[in-house]
Amino acid sequence: MKTQLFAALVIAAPFATVSAPAAVTPALTDPASVARQIQEWKPSAEERIFDTIGWARNLIDAEKLARASQRPVFLFTYDGQMAIGRC
Amino acid sequence: MRAGPLSDSTIISLLNRYFVPVYVSNEDIQKSGSAPAAEKQEVHRIFAEGYAEKRSVGTVHVYLLAPDGHLIDSMHVAEASHTPALLGMLQRAITQLGTHPGDPLTRPAAQSRPPASLPGSLTLHLIARGFQTGSWRQFPAENWIQLDREESSRLLPPAGVHKGESWNPDPSIARTLLVYFYPQTENNVLSSNQILAETLRETLISMKGGRSEVRLDGSLKMKHSFYPGREDNKVVNASFVGYLTTASKPNRIISLEIATTDAAYDGQGFGVGVEMVPGRVETAAGNGEKNLIR
Numbered sequence: 001m002k003t004q005l006f007a008a009l010v011i012a013a014p015f016a017t018v019s020a021p022a023a024v025t026p027a028l029t030d031p032a033s034v035a036r037q038i039q040e041w042k043p044s045a046e047e048r049i050f051d052t053i054g055w056a057r058n059l060i061d062a063e064k065l066a067r068a069s070q071r072p073v074f075l076f077t078y079d080g081q082m083a084i085g086r087c
Numbered sequence: 088m089r090a091g092p093l094s095d096s097t098i099i100s101l102l103n104r105y106f107v108p109v110y111v112s113n114e115d116i117q118k119s120g121s122a123p124a125a126e127k128q129e130v131h132r133i134f135a136e137g138y139a140e141k142r143s144v145g146t147v148h149v150y151l152l153a154p155d156g157h158l159i160d161s162m163h164v165a166e167a168s169h170t171p172a173l174l175g176m177l178q179r180a181i182t183q184l185g186t187h188p189g190d191p192l193t194r195p196a197a198q199s200r201p202p203a204s205l206p207g208s209l210t211l212h213l214i215a216r217g218f219q220t221g222s223w224r225q226f227p228a229e230n231w232i233q234l235d236r237e238e239s240s241r242l243l244p245p246a247g248v249h250k251g252e253s254w255n256p257d258p259s260i261a262r263t264l265l266v267y268f269y270p271q272t273e274n275n276v277l278s279s280n281q282i283l284a285e286t287l288r289e290t291l292i293s294m295k296g297g298r299s300e301v302r303l304d305g306s307l308k309m310k311h312s313f314y315p316g317r318e319d320n321k322v323v324n325a326s327f328v329g330y331l332t333t334a335s336k337p338n339r340i341i342s343l344e345i346a347t348t349d350a351a352y353d354g355q356g357f358g359v360g361v362e363m364v365p366g367r368v369e370t371a372a373g374n375g376e377k378n379l380i381r
Contacts, residue, residue, distance in 0.1 A: 028348055031300070031330040037346040038360030041216040047226040049094045051198055054103050054191030055110065059126050062109035065192045066154045072180050073152035074106040077130065078164070079113050079273060082089050083198035085228040086275045087112075 043085070050082075090225030092170040101177045103195070104188040106151075113146045114275070137161055149173065151180045159183065199229050204366020207236035209340060212364045217270040218356040228271045233366075238263060239340055243333055244291050244299055253290040261287035265307045268350070269323050270357040274315040281310040283322070297336065303329035303345060311352065325350035325359065 028034050056062035059075065066073045080087025092098045102108040115122040116130050136158045137144035149167040151160040160176055167173045180186075201210050211234065216227035241260040248254060266280050287305040294300075309323040329345030345361040 028328045028346055031332075031342075031344060034328060034330055034344045034346045035362070037358070038214065038344060038362050041214045041227060041346075041358050041360045043214070043227055043229070046094075048197070049096075049099070050089050052103075052195045053093065053099050053108050054193040054195045055108050055198065056193050057109075058122070059109055059111055059129050060123070062107045063129070063152070063156050065107045066152065066156070069107065069189070069192055070154045071105060071107050071186055071189075071192070072154060072159065072184055073150075073156075074102055074108040074177070075133070075150040075152060076088060076093075076108075076110040076148075076167075077113060077116075077150070078088065078110065078147050080275055081112055081114065082110055084230060085089075085199070085226050085271060086230075087089070087271075087273070 088164060088168050091168045092173045095170045095174075098170060098173060098177070101174070101181070103191040105181050105186045106177070107192055133158055149176070151176065153184060199231075201231050201364055201367040202233060205233065205235065208366060209234045209236075209239040209343070210364050210366040211264070211343065211361050213264075213267050214358075214360045215268070215270050216358050216360075218358065223271045230267045232264065232267060232361075234260075234263070240338075242289070242301075242331060242340060242343070243338060244289070244301060248291050250291050250294055253288050255286075255288055258285065258287070261285050261305060264345075264361065265305075265309065265325075268307055268309065268325055268327075268347070268359045269311045270352050270355070272311065272313045272352075274312050276315050279312060279315065282307065283310060284308040297334060298341075299333045301331045301333065303327070303331065305329075313353070321353040323350065323352045327359070329361070 028037060056065055062073050062075070065071070078087055111122070111126070111130060114120055116127045120127070133150055133152070134144050137150070140158065142158065142161045143163050144161060145163055147164040149162045149164070150158060153159050160180060162172065162176055167176070201212065204210055211232040213230040213232060214227050215229075217224035238260060241257040245254055262282055262285060265282060265285050266277050269280065285305065285307050287303060290302045290304070292300050292302050305327050307323060307325045307327070311321060311323050312319050313321055325347050326349050327345055327347045329343065331343040332341050333339065334341045340363065343361070343363040347359045350357050350359060
């Protein structure tokens with residue numbers, strides 16, 4: 001098993017250099033605490049309520065749906081990327 | 088708009104029952120943008136119709152089109168972001184057109200989704216949440232980052248490393264991830280982010296049953312202008328930790344999670360979390376949305 005693991009590790013990271021152990025940061029000292037922190041920062045259901053709108057895929061598709069359904073189009077033009085919150 | 092009227096239950100109900108809602112980013116419809124030519128032309132046709140009819144026209148606006156595509160109303164975002172103003176605009180259109188209510192024409196779906204996964208790729212979900220309140224901080228930003236097999240291999244432990252030993256991986260992989268470490272701003276041009284200094288150090292903390300657990304420690308100093316194309320010397324300073332688990336046969340990453348322990352942009356605190364997620368399998372429906380009529 002040791003040999004197999006060693007062989008597997010040999011494949012990786014050709015640019016890396018090995019040296020002494022790194023200092024450990026006091027907070028977030030284990031994988032579970034890092035995972036918990038990420039969960040806390042994720043958008044809440046309330047912050048994703050925008051997803052409950054039945055958005056058309058694009059303007060051309062929206063106009064086709066509007067003609068077929070006799071509904072008006074609501075078009076919002078904006079700067080950034082609203083879907084990922086980068087706006 | 089997203090945190091205001093587009094999160095209001097009355098507005099959402101009207102949009103779903105009476106309208107065909109759609110949003111278009113100016114980034115996508117500019118000359119070099121990713122939108123199809125037909126969509127770019129259509130937005131400019133609407134702008135032109137608005138100018139001809141002396142309506143309010145601008146790049147950050149709400150436009151209402153009749154079912155035949157003609158512009159019937161428009162509103163600048165400064166006004167439309169007030170829920171009562173937008174509500175009045177929607178109600179006027181419904182009355183004017185005599186629109187009958189119905190179910191949403193497109194099934195509501197998560198608007199932020201992982202990209203379709205490529206063979207051997209690793210998909211990461213990044214969250215950047217500002218700790219202040221108010222404008223630009225109403226909800227977190229997200230990114231989906233794909234690393235191909237070669238890129239992700241740069242994070243794997245090097246040959247011959249023993250438990251407790253540390254190493255510095257190829258700096259290019261740190262830069263690939265860290266360029267996304269900034270809170271919500273109007274500038275999402277990644278190529279304009281200037282990494283002034285970065286560190287990434289990995290430590291092998293356990294090896295058992297063909298699996299290795301690695302701790303990551305790092306830091307970042309990066310210039311990031313709040314607005315695209317406007318130099319303002321604003322800087323991100325961050326330190327972070329993370330853990331990745333690798334498996335052998337084949338040698339690969341099976342989990343990866345990173346979180347900032349301290350991060351600030353222009354003096355304001357924020358946090359970034361990154362986790363490995365399953366890639367999305369592309370379906371015949373395309374992007375996860377499904378039109379309910381055709």
